[in-house]
Amino acid sequence: MKNKIRIGTRASELALWQAHLVENKLNELGYETEIVEVSSTGDEVLDKPLHQIGGMGLFTRTLDNAMLRGEIDIAVHSLKDVPTDLPEKIVQAAVLERANILDVLVFKNNTEFLKENSATIATGSLRRRAQWLHKYPNHTITGLRGNVNTRLQKLEDNDWNGAIFAAAGLERINLLPENHQYLDWMIPAPAQGAIMVTALEADKAALEACEKLNHRNTEIAVFVERQFMKVLEGGCTAPIGGNATIENEEIHFVGVLSAIDGSREIRVEKKGMISDFENFGGTCAKELLADGGKELMIEIKAEMKK
Template sequence: MKKKTIRIGTRDSELALWQANTVSKKLNALGFETEIVAVKSTGDLILDKPLYELGITGIFTKTLDVAMLKGEVDIAVHSMKDVPTALPKGIVQAAVLERANTLDLLIHKGNTDFLHQEATIATGSLRRQAMWLNKYPQHQVVDLRGNVNTRMQKLHDNDWSGAVFAAAGLERINLKPENFLNLDWMIPAPAQGAMLVVAMENDNFVLDAVALLNDIETEICTYIERQFLKTLEGGCTAPIGALVTYNEDEDALHFQGVLLSIDGKQKLEIDKTVAISEWKKLGFYAAQEILNNGGTELMKNIKDTLKK
């Protein structure tokens, strides 16, 4: 077999580099040679605007897509929740790694009295904002952008009561502080906690190598969650959450999905358990149920609000 060095494209944040290095080590352990190529994405460069205002789905992945299409890198490693449901022509999903913690966390400053009074909470995610305001309508939510380290620093520098983060990101780079609350009531972003590797569809050497890293359970669960997102036409902007878990004893899948208005006042939920044999269309049917129960109108309102 012809040996070639697999060039791994990644953003240059600490978390992105951790993810790329993890993939690199796994490939090295299987006998493949690798090289890491770090690039800055538009999403990392423009920090003064909320993500939805930038109007680009895949703002964190676009730069790496271009590098791959130009032949500068062979694969790219992403937090799967940042990746648009439709990949660019020529680029395919090559592997989904075993999923880490799916929870969101609230990082606070040592005192949680603010939960019962007025407070300011920071997050750059419309989903987290909507779910927070749905539970704590008396609170104000402010935008928070930047990589994990930048957001931690901003929380420290401002008089906010807390900020919402994905547990997986903090745990991966050992940044989880003492003062946090597990937000087990908050349905995570579709594919949260999972890492995705993409490659060129015509590069069989790389596809065969990376396929060895694929975790089938994570692949199926994230496929369903992203199908739910795609059917609701969420892109990366609407307040949509989805989580699928596999119950080995019953050979069944548990699906939780949610669509909210941006202010959190409207909330459409679905919660069902189905046999594993029904996985292929589970996300689609769950989304149809939400759309038929008021979701179509709600999605239209969300899009109109974001255009303003």
């Protein structure tokens, strides 16, 4: 058993909440722990969209580097921010049981604007932007970056009608306002609501400790979603949604690829056996690509480079 497990985390309130969740679980198992805060580029550069400053891996890179330098033993991540291919020498150590997967609209006053042609909704996510515009093509989307607290304050300070958040983030730190509406029609980002712990492949003691935190059904579900995203060749900033649920021994999956302006979207819905989970996400992605997704993905990548 390690003398002390150093837990690396970003310094935002939500990231720290997640790190302390892992810490408490390890403490309950008898491990001594220490929280180590690490700042990331994604937290510091707030005036540009994510896809323009690094995309997937932006929030995880500094923690990866700290681990490779020996400054931390494990790192705690929102799994939807983690690249599908981890850096060399770093491996997935655990996936915790998933929280709420849904996106949520936080609004001002009321939701009458949903019936109108004119409204302004804030989000920094291309996926949320695309799916919102597909449903409400006459609305205006404005960019929104920053940690949860910062984004809620920006909503308060501006004349927007609402802003879109991951429900799990607001619920975890008790910041979900009274004026909210869960968006059960919006397909979430792959792995949304899940927490991943990483460690060095060679650190057997850390891996053994974290293995005790792993939730197998969540691990399988997010594996399917992330494989779907990987085969589509989309980073976390691309307008890709995917959600896998497990009932008994069956996986139910729904995935979507959307044009950035919301003008088109291609969906796939499929059921498969849990025994075939290692190939299931890729199979779903290939069906979507064959149904016009390949051409749409080319257009999306060209648009993101502008």
